[in-house]
Amino acid sequence: MTTIGYLGPKGTFTKLAVDTAFNGEEKISFNTIPECIDAVYNDVIDIGVVPLENAIEGTVQLTVDYLVHQVRLPVKAEIVVPIQQHLLVHPEFTGDLSEIKEVHSHSHAIAQCHQFLHEYLPNAKLSYSTSTGKAAEYVSENKELPIAAIGNRLAAKEYGLIMLKENIHDYPNNHTRFIVLTKNKELNIKHTLQGEKTTLLITLPNDESGALHQILSAFAWRKMNLSKIESRPTKTGLGNYFFIIDVEQPYDSVLFPGVKAELEALGCSVTILGTYPVFHMSL
Numbered sequence: 001m002t003t004i005g006y007l008g009p010k011g012t013f014t015k016l017a018v019d020t021a022f023n024g025e026e027k028i029s030f031n032t033i034p035e036c037i038d039a040v041y042n043d044v045i046d047i048g049v050v051p052l053e054n055a056i057e058g059t060v061q062l063t064v065d066y067l068v069h070q071v072r073l074p075v076k077a078e079i080v081v082p083i084q085q086h087l088l089v090h091p092e093f094t095g096d097l098s099e100i101k102e103v104h105s106h107s108h109a110i111a112q113c114h115q116f117l118h119e120y121l122p123n124a125k126l127s128y129s130t131s132t133g134k135a136a137e138y139v140s141e142n143k144e145l146p147i148a149a150i151g152n153r154l155a156a157k158e159y160g161l162i163m164l165k166e167n168i169h170d171y172p173n174n175h176t177r178f179i180v181l182t183k184n185k186e187l188n189i190k191h192t193l194q195g196e197k198t199t200l201l202i203t204l205p206n207d208e209s210g211a212l213h214q215i216l217s218a219f220a221w222r223k224m225n226l227s228k229i230e231s232r233p234t235k236t237g238l239g240n241y242f243f244i245i246d247v248e249q250p251y252d253s254v255l256f257p258g259v260k261a262e263l264e265a266l267g268c269s270v271t272i273l274g275t276y277p278v279f280h281m282s283l
């Protein structure tokens with residue numbers, strides 16, 4: 001049977017994404033994003049699903065950095081899921097909002113609710129956990145403490161918690177992109193295909209004037225639409241960056257090799273991180 005790994009434990013957004021996109025497979029929980037990626041790389045599981053980017057908080061840097069610097073695996077699909085954050089408490093907590101002393105969650109979930117926390121829980125201590133599910137688990141195991149978790153409806157159900165405040169994310173149109181990593185498993189995602197993308201990793205030779213302009217023009221004059229460009233440190237010293245570029249089309253044997261050759265002539269290195277279908281899910 002096909003095995004799918006996800007950032008767990010139960011009740012995470014990644015689990016929600018996996019449950020929505022796949023059924024029938026064996027699903028295995030991992031404590032961290034690197035552990036899940038390693039398990040695909042080491043053939044412990046067939047498929048791994050990890051978060052990549054949130055509409056409010058931006059890129060999940062751990063995922064990008066781990067895939068670029070530690071373990072290279074091809075991206076084979078993208079799943080976009082709506083995200084609703086709720087404030088979860090133990091059913092035995094009978095106080096009101098102002099009595100909550102600690103809020104637990106994943107850093108990305110806390111960041112999506114900064115304004116809410118600033119307004120309603122300015123004195124609560126923020127405690128970061130490996131996932132929203134882990135935070136919900138902690139609240140469920142500590143009923144005597146005046147604490148809350150930020151997480152989703154599934155977490156409330158899985159851990160028997162109450163949603164004290166619903167929809168506490170600061171902006172309404174909240175979504176997270178998850179990527180599906182696999183070495184060679186055929187994917188069978190039965191959802192409406194939203195489009196196709198290719199993600200490239202581009203490293204500049206050194207800090208030359210106009211280098212970024214030259215990179216972008218290689219795409220521009222071929223009329224290749226870019227949906228994301230992001231720079232990250234190469235970790236070799238201050239001022240050294242690579243670029244992750246999402247192109248709104250599948251890989252083809254004319255335009256992409258053309259771009260690659262043109263950029264390599266400028267001294268850049270170009271790696272294809274994946275060419276993949278994009279699925280939008282509704283929960």
Ligand SMILES: O=C(O)C(=O)C[C@]1(C(=O)O)C=C[C@@H](O)C=C1
Binds near residue numbers: 011054109131
């Ligand atoms: O903690 C979870 O539930 C996750 O699946 C991780 C994660 C993330 O890394 O962005 C996924 C979606 C939400 O944006 C918040 C947290």
